[in-house]
Amino acid sequence: MRSSLRAASYALEDRIPGRKIGQSRGEAWKEAEAQIFRRSQQEEEVLVPAVAEPLLVWVISGEAQIEERELTGEWTKAEVRTGSFFLTQTDAPYLMRWQVRPECPFEVLHLYLGLTLVDRAARSLGLNPLRLRMRDISAAQDAFVSGVLTGLTNEMQRVYSNSSLFVNGLLESLTIHLLRHYAETHSTRTHKPAQLPAWKLRKALDHMEAHLAEPFDLDFLAGLCGMSRFHFSRSFHNTMGQTPSRWFVRQRVEQAKKLLCQSDKSIIEIALTIGYESPSHFAQVFRRETGVSPRDYRKL
Numbered sequence: 001m002r003s004s005l006r007a008a009s010y011a012l013e014d015r016i017p018g019r020k021i022g023q024s025r026g027e028a029w030k031e032a033e034a035q036i037f038r039r040s041q042q043e044e045e046v047l048v049p050a051v052a053e054p055l056l057v058w059v060i061s062g063e064a065q066i067e068e069r070e071l072t073g074e075w076t077k078a079e080v081r082t083g084s085f086f087l088t089q090t091d092a093p094y095l096m097r098w099q100v101r102p103e104c105p106f107e108v109l110h111l112y113l114g115l116t117l118v119d120r121a122a123r124s125l126g127l128n129p130l131r132l133r134m135r136d137i138s139a140a141q142d143a144f145v146s147g148v149l150t151g152l153t154n155e156m157q158r159v160y161s162n163s164s165l166f167v168n169g170l171l172e173s174l175t176i177h178l179l180r181h182y183a184e185t186h187s188t189r190t191h192k193p194a195q196l197p198a199w200k201l202r203k204a205l206d207h208m209e210a211h212l213a214e215p216f217d218l219d220f221l222a223g224l225c226g227m228s229r230f231h232f233s234r235s236f237h238n239t240m241g242q243t244p245s246r247w248f249v250r251q252r253v254e255q256a257k258k259l260l261c262q263s264d265k266s267i268i269e270i271a272l273t274i275g276y277e278s279p280s281h282f283a284q285v286f287r288r289e290t291g292v293s294p295r296d297y298r299k300l
Contacts, residue, residue: 021107022153028162031117032171034152035110036060041100050093050195050239054113054134054178057086058149062106066098068138071241078139083146087137087182091195093241109153113175121175122183131186134178142181148174196235200225204236208248212255213275216248253289256282260298267294 022036059080067075071093078084100106119129148170155162155170196204204221221244222232236244252274259270271282286294 022109022156024156024162026162028155028164028167031114031168033112033114034156036153036156037108037110039064039098039100039106039108041102041106043097045095045097047241048094048096049201050090052089052195052198053115054087054089054118056109056111056113056145056149056178058109058111058145059084060107060109060153062100062104064098064100064106066096066139068094068096070094076138080139083141084139085137085142085145085149086139087134087178089134090136091238093239109149111149111152113171113178117171117175118179121172121179125176125179127179127183127185132179132183133186135182135184137182144177145174148177194231194235195239196225196232200227201236201239204232204244205247208244209251212248212252213273215275216245218244249285250289252276253286256286256294257290257297260294267298270294 019038020035021038022034024032024034059082061082063079063081065077066080067077069075075097115129122129122132151170152167152174155167203224207221207224208216218229218233222229225232227235233244236247240247242250255274256270259265259273260267263270265273267283268279271277271279274282276282276285283293286292286297290297292300
């Protein structure tokens with residue numbers, strides 16, 4: 001359970017820009033994972049992977065305009081301030097972007113609730129965990145949620161060991177509150193689309209990022225995760241909203257953009273660095289993904 005939560009949180013941590021300034025540690029947090037981030041002032045578009053565990057994001061400080069949308073949907077806008085929270089247990093990845101007001105640092109808490117904790121809390125309420133999921137909540141205010149999360153945040157920042165009794169009591173109270181007010185039940189068991197477990201997703205993403213200069217190898221990635229080509233590709237797409245090869249190409253282009261802006265390497269050198277032996281092929285791929293040539297991008 002602990003390793004699954006840690007993998008889920010780190011998989012999301014790598015995808016959303018910002019600086020981590022707090023992390024839950026120790027036996028007290030064995031059924032949950034919490035992180036505190038200071039987010040960047042502005043992000044144009046960030047892909048948030050699907051997560052199996054309920055994820056609660058709470059604004060510790062600052063104000064921002066946040067927009068979200070499904071991969072093929074319209075943007076929805078929300079104004080958030082200290083105490084606003086988001087709750088998701090989404091079956092599909094989605095996109096988000098934000099603009100932070102500069103008066104105060106924008107800091108948020110990410111809290112993953114372990115499925116064992118959620119199932120135990122559901123049964124205590126006479127609910128069937130297999131027919132239950134959290135609703136998607138955006139930019140809501142809830143005094144009880146804020147009170148509990150203030151306590152958990154303070155406990156995370158203690159210099160000495162956290163109290164298991166205190167942390168567990170807050171987590172169980174919070175989970176029961178969320179189930180009572182923000183969960184939905186189904187008359188029949190819901191069937192979620194096949195998704196990659198968080199640890200397999202992280203293993204695949206880490207390997208691709210470390211080997212951008214090498215040819216894309218679907219068979220190796222599937223084997224790395226102990227899956228067939230078909231099941232790996234389908235599960236990856238359900239989790240990330242794109243095929244593994246598409247994600248790989250986009251990461252190559254992102255790396256090229258950084259090198260064009262932050263280095264004096266020639267375009268030919270950059271092409272070779274990210275695995276394109278032909279500069280013309282690199283330029284073609286780069287233009288397709290960004291709308292401009294590498295040379296024009298560097299000028300911009």
